[in-house]
Amino acid sequence: MDLMPPPADDDSAPGASAPGDGPAAGALADAYAAVPLLNCLLREVARPVRQEGGHRVYRLPGGDRLLRVRDTRRPAEPEIHGAGAWHRLGHTELVKLVAEELRRHTGTSNHELPAEMLDSREAVAALLAARTRATPPDDLYRRSEQSLLTGHTHHPAPKARGGGPAAGWLPYAPEAYARFPMTLLGLREDTVVEEGDTSALDALGTAPPGYRLLPAHPWQLDLAAPELAAAFVDGRLIRLGTTGFDTWPTAAIRTLYAPRHDLFLKFSLDVRITNDIRRLWRHDLLALRRTDAAVCAAFATFDGPPAWLGDRGYRTADFAFEALAVLVRDGFGDHLLPGTTPLLAAGLVEGFDGSPLDRAPEPAAWWEAYLAQVVPPALTAFAGHGVVIEAHLQNTLVAVDADGLPVQALYRDAEGVKLLPDVTRQTGWERLVYCLVVNHLVEIAGALTERHPGFDPWPAARRAFARHDLPEIPALLTSPTLPAKTNLLLRWTGADGADARYRPLPNPLADGPWPLAGGPRMK
Secondary structure (H helix, E strand, O other), rough: OOOOOOOOOOOOOOOOOOOOOOHHHHHHHHHHHHHHHHHHHHHOOOOEEEEOOEEEEEEEEEEEEEEEEEEOOOOOOOOOEOOOOOEEOOOOHHHHHHHHHHHHHHHOOOOHHHHHHHHHHHHEEEEHHHHHHOOOOOOHHHHHOOOOOOOOOOOOOOOOOOOOOOHHHHHHHHHHHHOOOEEEEEEEEEEEEEEEEEEEHHHOOOOOOOEEEEEEEHHHHHHHHHHHHHHHOOEEEEEEEEEEEEEEEOOOOOOOEEEEOOOOEEEOOOEOOOOEEEOOOOHHHHHHHHHHHHHHHHHEEEEOOOEOOOOOEEEEOOOOOOOEEEEEOOOOOOOOOOOEEEEEEHHHOOOOOOHHHHHOOOHHHHHHHHHHHHHHHHHHHHHOOOEEOOOOOOHHEEHHHHHOOOEEEEEOOOOOEEEOEEEHHHHHHHHHHHHHHHHHHHHHHHHHHHOOOOOHHHHHHHHHHHHHOOOHHHHEEEEEEOEEOEEEEEEHOOOOOOOOOOOEOOOOOOOOOOOOOOOOOOO
């Protein structure tokens, strides 16, 4: 199903089959790349003015200019008003416009972010071309993880890959349906640093005497080659070939799934992807066991099926602590309900062949089942255990039964978890509301209402939250606004990637119906 509208003068649309080259391919890449950038601009900087036919019109405060986009779930066909007429903006022109507006709006310049926006568009073009030569995976779970051509729906450059040539990263891109063996290294025993249960790593191959096995992501080794060169020369590291089996990258890119071993492995990548350099930072690794143990303890008290895919431990080298780190994460094992299929929540928003949203004849029943699985564990972990799980779209898996009905939620990624009182209750609650409601439920609701016009998802959502006896719930259900993270302004002003700053977004839980997921109410 197409999740974004086609340009009015082009037959191509995101979600459709991509031509390999030519003007149609360029228009399709432009359309994909424009969506998250426009989402950021309209949420964080622009102000709604009016409806105008099939368009929404916004005022850009930096220069008091008017911008309009097609009035659909995803903004499309941006036009700027000038000389008494509307003028269509291509992606390059849109990036220039955004940069100009942000300079006026913030009083600061940023030469890095516009380059990332352009890189993100070029990456989309490379991915679309690669898909014409690739076969989508048969496995429905893998298809959901590798479906994210748009990616983060509210980030200005979600597909940027560090500005390097596509040949360097495309073989490892989940969006191109990549699968590949891991590289195996021997790490001299006296240099090994590890914590937690890393025994699963030793089953991936055989290390010679005096060495321990250390798997590596091939792209990780390419990026870290200068840092590791001396260790290969003096024997602290040796190459042992590759695994005798393939792994495939999840939506997180640096996290690989090894189906033969039912194991997830997370690696360091010295590349900025969305807000962060995707390195396994020392401070996060040192906090891992405490954080993961707290989440595991919380989930162990739950009745019913919610599951946590635990981060068991890590292994690395003392001379390249972050560059060579590998984190061991639970596979599905005993966590997944028998006879069910896990699906990535972000994939449900993006759309993929076989998505249960495309075959759910009754949206109300499907939505209530979804809410019943994803909301209680997140709220109960917070209320009863002081655990703030990062319940956003890419950290949530939803298991469905044979009819496509949600029957279980599985959460992952201890790195994004916050614990009380390390953060204040107010800060933790704000983060939870942003991740669970704004980033997650608003987007799933939008995907449902796009397929079922007239369906109002928010009464059921209000009931789902009202069932929980938290002191914050009454305010959540009456507040006119929710906190929306400002990824565009964060990146433009050079804030730390882990920082979170919010602006108010109209609250669909307060009083429905909600016209467009993620969009402001129009007066």
